[in-house]
Amino acid sequence: MTLVIGLVVHRSHHRLFQEAARTLTGVRLEWVDYEAEDEIRARTAGLLDRQRLDGLLLGPVPYARCRDLLPPDLPVTVTRSAGLDLALAWCRALARGWPATPVSIDTFDQETVDEVAAALDLDRERIACLPFDPDQPVAEIVEFHRRFLDRFGGRYVISVRTGVVAAFAGAVPVLSGLAGLGTIRAELHELALRSQSKRASERRFAAGVFLIAKPERSANLDRARIGLMNMLLNTPEYADGWIEDRGRRGVIVFAHQALFEAVTHNWVSLPVLAQAQDTLGVRVVAGFGVGPSARTCVALAERAANRAEQDDSPGAYLIEESGVMIGPMGPAGHPLHFTYRAHGAGIERLAERVGLSPATLSRLAAVERGLDGQAVSPSDLAGSLGITDPSGRRLIRKLSESGLVIPEGSAQVNRKGRPSRLYRLGIGAALAAGATAPAGPGDAAGGDGGRDGDGPVDGGRRDG
Template structure:
């Protein structure tokens, strides 16, 4: 199920775009005025629990704090083509292309379209979208330009602008075309599918009898294997002997997330201690293949054996470690490979430790090469605005350094380049 948050005037356009998807149901949150958005979104999330959410810039700005963490979201927005079509409608009405005032579109997009249409950029006033900007400010921007230039119309991406102008001037809405919406819907559906596939990816867990058991190693291992086989979360897992004192479990990663309470604790270790009278440790591995997952699980179990108390660790193929996980829901600590202090550094940067660990893995793969905020966003699977916000956070924490700029696209402004410095900060904190 995909949730659609749309203005009432846009519903037919979104419904037309959605006809190309089968096997998907839609839940609608339809609003007339911006102040209604939060209630509509809250009701949609509460009543339908969608697998993903498609909404525009304004609805996202008004409701982003309501959206659950991890819910796939696609923010649909008008593209350069949509702005060009609005100008084409103006010319079809017999109006001049300029002067004109435009809101919502980024300055770079206005520059690109104006250059392509050979328009006088100095006669075009643009007001890029700001999440917390009320409609009144957008209307004031247009009124000031109208009074100064006498322009016959404005181009807007905000549905409330026309009503606020009271019909005193024409408003051309530069709406996302059905093609733009359709592409966003398809991308969101693929993300939901990939997320489900990711939840079903196989992982490995290695449980080891650590220390001399009272009943002999074979009997202790057999008892452990029986205990794991009776664990409800492992009902569909593949469980087999691994060496003289180990039991290997292969299962979807989601099952391990359940048995560890989202990688927080591992109560089955306490049960092994109480019922079998042995100290058991565990290691989990998530990699790109079953072989790599088993290898990572073996390394994680070896790390768990070094601790005095029963516990477990998770090693992932991208270099993240979670642990120690104790017999109960003890707090998580994150490290990156052998580096300590990542959790503290993440706190200072205002990021989660998991995010900073992923960034450290990205830095290692770059091998000193700088990257743009857009490239970082694509690498992490986040939006370009989120990538820019992340760069700002890292800059404030001294974890990136600006190193120049590069022209990523033939048109538009050059992108600034940054070099990550997370590993250096971790090593300095040893």
């Protein structure tokens, strides 16, 4: 799936960052250009609302303005000018025939200025430095430069702030200390690698074992286990998992690590345990294992489930191959969504209109929730559903005919070959628009609602 990286830059710097990103492949860029600093927060919030990002690159000023808006798990790179960028600014001054000192500098750290000044054998007493302070207004920075110019008679200043450049326009030359093309390119590539590594980590293989605790207290153990399996099958968040029986009192789920992170709210809680207690009347515990192979994952998950069974209340644990254990995860938290039967007759009517089974449409709705507004290619959609690429393209055409996908341009994943068309799923919006339709009989959550398959589209689970 194509990486999506956001860039928050001043409008005057857009071309520089665009040139730096020219060597990236397999990445789609989402731009936020601003003219004034007070525009940054609203524009960045708009980007985060409309697009799920794999990474974000921005400067110190934008980061200070919107850091509280950024998701805690979003890889972020803050571009900072280095000593090389300061040295290059001094070289430009010398090339214009200006003396290296006196000079006033802002945004650079004191240590960086001292290091470069020492390397160039400059008079440190005739260099003023004002390090970056996120709460300092531009007017105070301009006043700092003016006082130094009046005292020492300097001919120019070195600044990274576009507001300073605008304030001195036509009066005092301002040399930019902005990070150069090579620095920005290196930071973009590093961010892309971190984002790809995070995605790869989320796609690591994992296993979850759900056990009915105290089986001797269950009047009908087989019925409780079947009810537990149906509950998992009828929860869209588990749609990409492979669900099997695990003995008489257990169910095992094979999935990517990202699925389990989602259903446990990042290993904090597991609401399905409370749903099992309320609906089935049995205490269920769970264990998760993450490792390099299916055998290791299952062994770790069983150890974690056995540990959870030692507690007196429903709970879950995670054990990784490194030996790290996380838990207990309680049953509290926001409940997960049941499949189409929780939507009433709305999704059944929509599925009939589109020509797909309700189960398939429910899985597509689960995929859409996981994308969180991000566009997807037919190939990536096919991978999420476990079907072939041609089947994915046919599915996109069928959804497009019914207005359930919106074209979102294209992405050039590889240098060679044609760009891949991108689409944004609109199933959730269509369901919300029909949510006021009255529910028909038998539309309650649960039951065997996820079992009417669509051939290979439902091939990733035992609900065939």
